[in-house]
Amino acid sequence: MWGGGGGGMGGGWAPWGGHGPGGRAQWMAQQGLRRSVDAWDDEELGAAYNHEVTVRLLRYVKPYLMRALISTIGVVTGAILLNYQPAIISDAVNAAVAGDTNTVVDKSLILLVMVLIGWGAQYTQLSQAGFIGHRVLLKLRQEMFAHLQKLSLRFYDNNEVGRVMSRVQNDVTSMQELLSSGFLTVFGDIIGLAVIVYVVTSRNMELALVTFSVVPILIIVTFFWQIYARRAFMRVRQAIAIVNSNLQENVSGVRVIQSLSREDVNAERFSSLNEDNMRANIEAGRLQAAIMPMVELISAAATALVMIYGGHKVLQGQLNLGNFVLFIFSINLFFQPIRELVLQYTQLQRAMAGGVRVFEVLDTHPDIEDDPDAVDLDDIRGEVTFDHVDFDYVEGVPVLRNISIEAHPGETIALVGATGAGKTTLTALILRFYEVTRGSIRIDGIELKKIKRSSLTRRTGVVLQDPFLFSGTVKENILYGRLDATDDEVTEAAKAVGAHDFIMKLDHGYDTALHERGQNLSVGQRQLISFARAVLARPRILILDEATANVDTRTEVVIQKALRELLKDRTSFVIAHRLSTIREATRIIVLEHGQIMEMGTHDELLAKDGIYANLYRMTYERLEEPTEGAVEELPLS
């Protein structure tokens, strides 16, 4: 009752489940755990206690059983010692009143010993539990990351990077407090309450019953409060999520925003989201501010009851002064865990919601996994067979239909077609980024599903239209293609694609650190590095998806030459719009709406005078048809 209007940060947790029913949100939280999600839905998670989360978290504690045991002993010892203190104080007061100085000194010494042991117990508990907590967080982070690596591209198509990130970062962090001290403190609090109830009832059962008569009021008040609190704190979490995602987008898109001079509008918009967040928080703060005085008032009522009823009993000689004082002290201790819980309610709620989301990630079933009997291909020849392959991203919306191709080593297959015809998807299937819907793809006659993905990609090189580089040095980025390559091999690969010269001109050559996504290089330069990366991998199958779209002509010629050498007995799939590239292909496949419309060499297709010939003419006739200014001849790829 004298908690001073609240103010502890002390990680006091108590299970809420006993008081309030989980309700809709909790049910959904539990459902969420079981669901295998394609796209996560941010359900409204408001329960402050979730049994499933708790149980699963406890499983992570298993490797640290010894530490957990030590910590538990610390908690129990600490809880008993702390909550037994009023009994000793009461004895000392009785002795003092009776003039028994020896007992006073004895009791004081006992109390001193209790305090010192209590210190040791608390230190042990916190350091051990902290170790376990941070260790579990580490494990959760690592497991989530590892799990994310297993999920297929279908997952990434459906879930924004920002949202996935927030799960690995924010949701894990939100459990930190719960893990490092929360669970054990709850346990300690329960033990503590038991000790208090034992001491108090054993000293005077009647007064104990009178004092605890306020407890039902407390339960009712907190029950109604948490209904409001749950909603308010949920709004808080949603509001901050919106603020953060807006911020993230604006930081990533800052260049466009500046070039369009949209800073003011965006700032206004951000400010209004930021304000929504502030309002939601202040509203939640109001609830937080309201509950504490109520708890304190109830605690004060208990003290007043002891004062009046207990005092009356003292006057009648039915209670000694020491025990009267004991009751007064015990009330404070009794309300302490409740006070802490109210203070930590938001955090508890956040931690549980975080737990649900974290496990949701871990439970997301990877839809592409190596077959248990998948073979590890040491080397592959590079026969690629598409056998009546159908594919759709969304059921009922076919992207590829009835694709049959047989590609042999040494063949260069050019994929031609309008945007959205399915060219990139087709190459993605070779890499098993997605699983085919019907039909099958075989490499060297072996079903793709029966080949270990790692052995497949080891001999497959890919250069994508949008080159992605990691922060790190130029060398590290090229090495990504084959980790055990020597420096000479790296240089050789760079030379082969004409990247060597510009790399040498960078401040630190191959050791130049790249900024996030390689932004200190031009797109063309990035593409060259990603090309070198693919070349270094010495692939048997090469996929070039607009690989040279952003490099200048001279460099492209260098690459073309290198490729001619490189592709000699490899199988390659090339998506390109430059005729020079397409023309050199051994076979051209024309795709339209996910179907193969034409297949053959350049000359064959021209002779056929179909779609390809038409496309070809469209490109070149315009060249010879001067219209106004230079406009007409803008970058032709």
Next chain:
Amino acid sequence: MSTHLRLLTFLLPYKKQVIIAWIAVALTATFTMAIPQLVRFGIDTGLKPPTFIDTGSKIAEPLRADETTMQLTEPADVSVGQKVRIGSENMTIESIDGTTATVERGVEGTRVVAHGKNSDVRRVDRDRFEGSTRTLLIAGSLILAAALLRGVFAYWMTYLSEWLGQHIAFDLRNGIYDRLQRLSYAYHDKQQTGQLMSRATQDVEATRMFIVMGVLRLMQMLLMITVAFVLMAFSQLTLALIAWALLPLIAFQSIRVQGRSRRIWMLIQERLGSLTTILQENLTGVRVVKAFSREKYEEAKFNKEAEKLFDANYSQNKIQSFNNPFYQTVGSLSQVAVLCVGALMITKGNLTAGELTAFIIYLQLLVQPLRVLGFVVQIFARAGAAGERIFEILDAESAVKEKPDAVTLTSVKGAVHFNHVSFSYDAISPVLHDVSFDVEPSQVVALLGPTGSGKTTIVNLLPRFYDVTAGRIMIDEIDIRDTTIASLRSTIGIIQQDVFLFLATIRDNIAYGAIDATQEQIIEAAKIARIHDFIMSLPDGYDTWVGERGITLSGGQKQRISIARTLLLDPKILILDDSTSSVDTQTEFLIQQALAAVMKGRTTLVIAQRLRTVKNADQILVMKDGTIAERGRHEELIAQDGLYREIYDLELRDQDEALRRAGIITEASIEGTAS
């Protein structure tokens, strides 16, 4: 510490609320501290427990249970018939003469026992509880009333501290946002999104905690400590001094731990940032990771960094594990000392039971503040680190600054002049060296040259994404550094290489630069950009969401949206950067038409890697190693037989052959193009 002071300056706009909060804090503390006094009143007045007053005299010899005469060490101030107490036995004085007294023993039912030498002789002031239930009722009611009042003020205190904390967080977030929006490319080139995000989220949160806990809670705690000390000192000075003897230990420990903690918090935040970066790259680059099966490699990278974060977190935990119990234990030790000394004082009648109870309650009350202090120390340390990181953003000077007397560019004709422009990103290696050229309004300038020769840099200098290192750039004879940045940039339309679309509808993305645009204008722009038909083919038309949760657009579609976006701005000067390199022939055809429409009547700087693109440009600038190697029109440059010719031959031979094989051009036209 200056970081903290600076954080506090953010409270200045909210002086009124701070003052009200402080008043609430003071009143809360007052009523909190009143309660132990009421408990004391209840015990001492409501119960009136038995009291014994020390006579200062002791028995000189042991007193056996059957003895009634005793020798005192010195004369005691007691009269015949008065009750005294030795040990726990009451007696009545029957006669007293100097140091010899006779007594009737076992008075009031106390047990007759033997007493040792030097046992205190105490006068019985009151030997039973003499209080009244009425007084107890008053005490109980007062306690409730005080709790009620305290509750009211505590509500305002907590509410206002949350209010203030949220307002500060709001201001900081807006400040960070605004700054990040206005910092030039040079700044963003060096920053990682993950690091910036962690500052705007976690560090702001840490700062908010500092305001709530540091400014208000801490004040409350300090006030409570002071009030408690004053009340205790007035009640019993010696006991108060004993209670506070250990206080310096707490101050000492707080200072000791502060610096170390702050360093660790800094480390934690940094490592969290690195982890974020790895994660973000991994997720954005998922295709590359999968294409090379580098999952294990990525895991190792992440795990290593996560372990580092664990180390930092664990160091922090170790400090906290020691620190928090330490504060609490110091409080408990004081309590033990007070109990021991206080109880002994009661036996001598120097202290009432109510006073001792009040003392112990005070110390119990202070355990809470002391515990909070442990956290406040951490929060201070953390806010120091967080504040530093936030101020790093807020204090970052944009390399591109607007002059105070900058003029607004109006009715621009579109002439562009580069006068001896040099530029370097890092002041060491020059990217552009002494570049000069002039462009007449509505002219088309083609920039070409090898990758990294400085083409992109030239077009980034014109909208002042970077400022020139030397020389100057002028639009219509006005130095661009003398104009307002907003008016300069709205004069220039850019169709970038990487088309960035926002998570919004197609409509919003097209109108991104021109929010006031009407639906008609948007559709008109989309039509000119040859994207309207495609948009209309979508189920939701212009209201279709793009981005990760919406539809995925192809490169060509994105580009045309970006062209429509630029069209709406109606810029006088246009910058095209490799715009149409990654689309199929049909799409390209559409884009060509779109671009022709956009470029009409605008000065255009185009980075072109296809020679065909530049054939009809008014001016061609061939870049090499940051200088203009050749310039002129197509025919002139061909005649020069230099770099341009070299590139030209490479490209043309290839294309000519293609055309010839296709059989769609005549011999004559080939000769025409080749000459």
